[in-house]
Amino acid sequence: MLRQLHSLPGLICALLVALLGITGAALSLDPALDRLGTSVPAGVSVGDMAGRVALHNPGVEQIQRTPSGSLIVYYSTDQGSRAVRVDPASGKAIAPFVPSAFSRWVRQLHRSLLVDTPGRVAVGIAALATLVLCISGVLLLVKRVGGWRQVSGPLHGSRSQRWHARVGRAAVCGLLLSALTGTYMSAATFGYIADGMQAEPDFPATTSGAPPLPASRLPALMAADLADLRELVFPIPGDLSAVYTLRTAQGDAYVDQSSGALLSYRAHSGMRDAYELVYQLHTGEGLWWLGPVLGLCALGAPWLAVTGAIVWWRRRSAKPRIAGNSAAQAAEAVILVGSENNSTWGFARVLHDALRQAGQRVHTAPMNQFSPPYSAASRLFLLTATYGDGGAPASASQFLDLLPPIPANPAMQFAVLGFGDRQFPAFCQFATEVDAAMRAHGWQAMLGLATIDRQSSQEFARWGKAIGARLGVELTLEHVPAHPRTFSLRLDERIDYGVQEQEPTVVLRFGAGPAHAPVGLFARLFRLSRLPRFEAGDLVGVIAPGTPTPRFYSLASGAADGHLEICVRKQPGGICSTYLHGLRPGDCIYAFIQPNPQFRPASGKTPVILIGAGTGIGPLAGFIRNNTGRHPMYLYWGGRDPASDFLYEPELRHYLADRRLTQLRTAFSRVANGTRVQTRLVDDADNMRRLITDGGQVLVCGSSAMAASVRQALDAILAPIDMSVQTLRNSRRYREDVF
Numbered sequence: 162m163l164r165q166l167h168s169l170p171g172l173i174c175a176l177l178v179a180l181l182g183i184t185g186a187a188l189s190l191d192p193a194l195d196r197l198g199t200s201v202p203a204g205v206s207v208g209d210m211a212g213r214v215a216l217h218n219p220g221v222e223q224i225q226r227t228p229s230g231s232l233i234v235y236y237s238t239d240q241g242s243r244a245v246r247v248d249p250a251s252g253k254a255i256a257p258f259v260p261s262a263f264s265r266w267v268r269q270l271h272r273s274l275l276v277d278t279p280g281r282v283a284v285g286i287a288a289l290a291t292l293v294l295c296i297s298g299v300l301l302l303v304k305r306v307g308g309w310r311q312v313s314g315p316l317h318g319s320r321s322q323r324w325h326a327r328v329g330r331a332a333v334c335g336l337l338l339s340a341l342t343g344t345y346m347s348a349a350t351f352g353y354i355a356d357g358m359q360a361e362p363d364f365p366a367t368t369s370g371a372p373p374l375p376a377s378r379l380p381a382l383m384a385a386d387l388a389d390l391r392e393l394v395f396p397i398p399g400d401l402s403a404v405y406t407l408r409t410a411q412g413d414a415y416v417d418q419s420s421g422a423l424l425s426y427r428a429h430s431g432m433r434d435a436y437e438l439v440y441q442l443h444t445g446e447g448l449w450w451l452g453p454v455l456g457l458c459a460l461g462a463p464w465l466a467v468t469g470a471i472v473w474w475r476r477r478s479a480k481p482r483i484a485g486n487s488a489a490q491a492a493e494a495v496i497l498v499g500s501e502n503n504s505t506w507g508f509a510r511v512l513h514d515a516l517r518q519a520g521q522r523v524h525t526a527p528m529n530q531f532s533p534p535y536s537a538a539s540r541l542f543l544l545t546a547t548y549g550d551g552g553a554p555a556s557a558s559q560f561l562d563l564l565p566p567i568p569a570n571p572a573m574q575f576a577v578l579g580f581g582d583r584q585f586p587a588f589c590q591f592a593t594e595v596d597a598a599m600r601a602h603g604w605q606a607m608l609g610l611a612t613i614d615r616q617s618s619q620e621f622a623r624w625g626k627a628i629g630a631r632l633g634v635e636l637t638l639e640h641v642p643a644h645p646r647t648f649s650l651r652l653d654e655r656i657d658y659g660v661q662e663q664e665p666t667v668v669l670r671f672g673a674g675p676a677h678a679p680v681g682l683f684a685r686l687f688r689l690s691r692l693p694r695f696e697a698g699d700l701v702g703v704i705a706p707g708t709p710t711p712r713f714y715s716l717a718s719g720a721a722d723g724h725l726e727i728c729v730r731k732q733p734g735g736i737c738s739t740y741l742h743g744l745r746p747g748d749c750i751y752a753f754i755q756p757n758p759q760f761r762p763a764s765g766k767t768p769v770i771l772i773g774a775g776t777g778i779g780p781l782a783g784f785i786r787n788n789t790g791r792h793p794m795y796l797y798w799g800g801r802d803p804a805s806d807f808l809y810e811p812e813l814r815h816y817l818a819d820r821r822l823t824q825l826r827t828a829f830s831r832v833a834n835g836t837r838v839q840t841r842l843v844d845d846a847d848n849m850r851r852l853i854t855d856g857g858q859v860l861v862c863g864s865s866a867m868a869a870s871v872r873q874a875l876d877a878i879l880a881p882i883d884m885s886v887q888t889l890r891n892s893r894r895y896r897e898d899v900f
């Protein structure tokens with residue numbers, strides 16, 4: 162619902178909002194530029210100023226003071242009307258006043274799209290839409306990050322989602338102010354809100370009729386402060402019954418040209434003051450610093466329109482059409498999907514097709530459409546992502562409320578498959594809750610809760626095998642989520658380890674490879690064959706020839722290092738690792754980057770504890786290499802044999818010497834009295850507790866078995882100081898990259 166409220170006005174008004182943003186940003190500079198060329202003298206009266214202006218500009222008809230304080234004088238000569246900008250202190254002309262035609266055009270475009278009333282209506286609607294977009298956007302962001310407290314924290318999701326949220330977060334206050342004030346002004350234009358502009362003072366029935374005196378001798382003008390002046394209209398020369406019209410920030414008046422008496426006066430109404438304040442807050446006029454701030458925020462509008470459209474399109478295309486979807490009550494197997502960004506639907510479709518091929522009638526629907534009894538069904542599959550901070554994704558937001566009143570179907574067994582990301586403290590939390598709730602309400606489980614980390618095709622295929630075994634059918638679940646465009650890499654260098662031990666591990670350093678054939682000329686012209694952007698800790702997806710499924714490796718370098726580096730152990734029967742181990746310098750591979758911004762040391766001077774084993778050293782070595790600020794970094798690493806697989810040994814010694822690495826503790830398992838990395842942590846328990854008490858954060862990289870042992874060891878180490886891995890996770894001081 163909230164998402165529709167955001168995407169619908171966004172899609173309808175994207176172009177208009179973007180146009181208003183760009184024109185608004187251009188106009189926002191005017192007050193500041195106007196202010197640049199203006200000196201604003203203090204304590205000068207309108208009478209003094211008008212007297213001096215009349216002296217130097219015979220034929221003056223009108224003086225206007227802009228909100229930034231510059232004075233524009235309109236006067237007539239034999240050749241016609243003229244306008245000059247004058248110095249407020251001397252009253253002398255500074256330069257002819259020629260309003261910029263471009264500026265006027267942009268203003269008209271901004272106010273009415275150059276088509277008057279219909280344009281004004283459209284602009285008003287766009288302002289209202291921006292208001293809705295700002296409010297719904299903030300609420301979506303809060304949901305996305307899991308609460309108000311996390312709003313300023315790191316953002317997750319695809320690149321366009323992160324950039325959409327990042328710019329939205331930075332610009333929302335300015336956009337909200339512009340949208341609110343713009344909506345108010347549009348409502349005033351069409352008479353839905355009174356602006357008090359029509360209220361004029363009564364025109365004086367009589368005047369003194371005596372010959373005029375210079376403005377500097379008229380008491381009412383002398384009593385008015387120049388800082389409050391909006392406009393002074395001079396009486397028509399020779400007409401003794403004519404009067405001065407004086408408009409100030411407080412009210413409007415008529416002044417006798419001979420006696421200088423205030424003949425009539427009307428103070429501004431509250432409505433007018435409110436309108437003028439709104440106008441000021443919208444345009445920044447009179448608040449010259451506000452204009453550029455609002456302008457910067459307004460520039461976010463076209464960016465948000467473009468990235469928002471990309472996010473919408475990607476989400477839409479990620480939701481596949483389910484072919485052969487049986488009716489709920491006729492299906493033998495029911496698949497319910499909990500998804501926010503639709504990638505889980507891709508997995509659901511593969512399961513749907515596989516079950517159909519196995520001869521079953523299958524019904525697939527969002528979890529929010531849970532509607533038993535599924536009279537013909539004996540299997541219920543619940544495939545759900547987790548969103549925010551352990552919360553329900555959009556298509557499953559009502560599931561836990563729908564469940565309790567519905568009696569369990571004894572003829573039906575269920576299996577929950579959670580999709581999540583281990584970087585989040587609450588990994589697959591919602592799937593866990595769904596599984597527990599189903600059991601608590603008497604539903605029969607077919608299989609224990611299973612989880613899929615970062616849409617792993619391999620884990621999904623394994624789950625398919627387990628389900629197939631339960632159903633007594635061959636279930637092949639092959640799903641490769643869409644990945645970004647690949648680029649080519651050329652192997653520059655390889656360093657081999659562990660060969661004697663028959664446990665080969667290799668560090669591979671790649672440079673930019675030749676550009677893809679279809680973009681060759683373009684790439685050459687624009688030098689696209691350089692490395693893409695990435696940082697140590699991000700993932701590179703490598704596609705081995707003949708396999709559609711990418712394998713992910715943690716990056717041991719950032720693009721700034723000038724090469725892409727990974728550390729790969731040869732897995733028995735592993736297609737991709739065998740392929741990578743077979744590469745020779747000069748060979749090219751195809752790959753793509755998957756950002757992993759959660760797995761980075763936080764900035765600041767608090768200690769960073771790096772824990773890894775085997776090839777898990779890769780990103781950790783990258784973090785140490787980047788530690789040019791010499792922040793305290795402690796590395797605990799486990800290998801097999803220092804003689805054959807002490808990965809990165811020379812670099813680590815070098816980093817210790819130049820203090821990028823504060824301390825190195827190694828654990829080797831295949832030597833006399835061999836130990837593992839978790840034992841090293843226990844040996845160093847006092848130091849660990851001290852580092853954590855000092856605000857230290859922990860980054861773990863390696864196999865899931867090693868990560869589990871490390872968690873167990875750290876829980877025991879931290880118990881005396883009333884801390885645990887979970888408390889560290891909750892404060893985002895414990896991050897894992899586990900494979």
Ligand SMILES: Cc1cc2nc3c(=O)[nH]c(=O)nc-3n(C[C@H](O)[C@H](O)[C@H](O)COP(=O)(O)O)c2cc1C
Pocket residue numbers: 305306317318319499500501502503504505506546547548549550551552554580581582583585586587588589590615616
């Ligand atoms: C903003 C955001 C918040 C997330 N929060 C969690 C979380 O708390 N726990 C978790 O295990 N995964 C979390 N994830 C990861 C998603 O559950 C995972 O990427 C899933 O495959 C997305 O499926 P979907 O595209 O169908 O929504 C989050 C992802 C995003 C973008």
